[in-house]
Amino acid sequence: MNLAQKLADRWRSENLRIRPPATRQAIELFEQTNNVILSSDLRTYFLTVDGMDDELDSGMNRFWPLTHLKLVENELTDIHGDRWSYPGCFVFVDHCIWCLAWAVRLNAEPSEVSGPVFQVTGSDKPGREVAPSFSRFLEMYLQDCYCVL
Numbered sequence: 046m047n048l049a050q051k052l053a054d055r056w057r058s059e060n061l062r063i064r065p066p067a068t069r070q071a072i073e074l075f076e077q078t079n080n081v082i083l084s085s086d087l088r089t090y091f092l093t094v095d096g097m098d099d100e101l102d103s104g105m106n107r108f109w110p111l112t113h114l115k116l117v118e119n120e121l122t123d124i125h126g127d128r129w130s131y132p133g134c135f136v137f138v139d140h141c142i143w144c145l146a147w148a149v150r151l152n153a154e155p156s157e158v159s160g161p162v163f164q165v166t167g168s169d170k171p172g173r174e175v176a177p178s179f180s181r182f183l184e185m186y187l188q189d190c191y192c193v194l
Contacts, residue, residue: 048086048183049093055187056094059103064095067111071095075111079135081151084159086180096137104190105141117148117165126169134163137179140194145172147193149179164193 046054056063072091076082083091096110114135121128134148145167150160159179164172175193176182185192 047089047093048180048187049090051187052090052183053094056097056102061100061102062098064098064110066093067091067095071111075114079116079151081133081135081153082155083151084156084179086158086178086183087149087151090179090183101142102190106138106186106190107140107142108138109136120146121165121167125167127166127171130171131163131165133160134165136165143167145194147175147182149182 053063069092072083072088091111096108096113099107101107114137117131117134117136118128120136131148131150133152134150136146136148139146146165147162148165149162152160158181161174162176162179162182164175166172176185182193
């Protein structure tokens with residue numbers, strides 16, 4: 046069982062309404078629109094489960110559907126001091142209705158694993174790197190959803 050399947054099983058055990066997988070066409074559209082290529086780990090995730098509906102997991106996190114992913118600089122505004130601190134990073138999950146979020150760096154080149162995942166705080170000081178890849182972020186989250194805070 047891959048990480049995305051384990052994640053979906055965990056959410057089901059919490060009785061969360063999870064979204065059906067994204068289509069290959071939706072992934073291609075996202076890639077073309079944003080001039081990126083999803084890494085294999087992210088592609089597998091979105092082809093397994095397309096985030097959550099408007100619910101929070103037991104750790105107060107909400108994983109976004111593919112169509113909601115945004116570059117950090119497009120999600121934040123000028124009042125956020127760290128708006129420009131995460132080049133090429135897309136917000137994919139928020140915590141406690143956007144008290145903070147996580148963003149993953151995507152590239153225009155194919156790869157097995159994504160770039161690093163950063164905690165986005167929306168404050169003057171940029172957030173820390175939480176994991177070296179989306180896969181590692183999921184592993185950490187599955188072990189303890191609070192350890193990524």
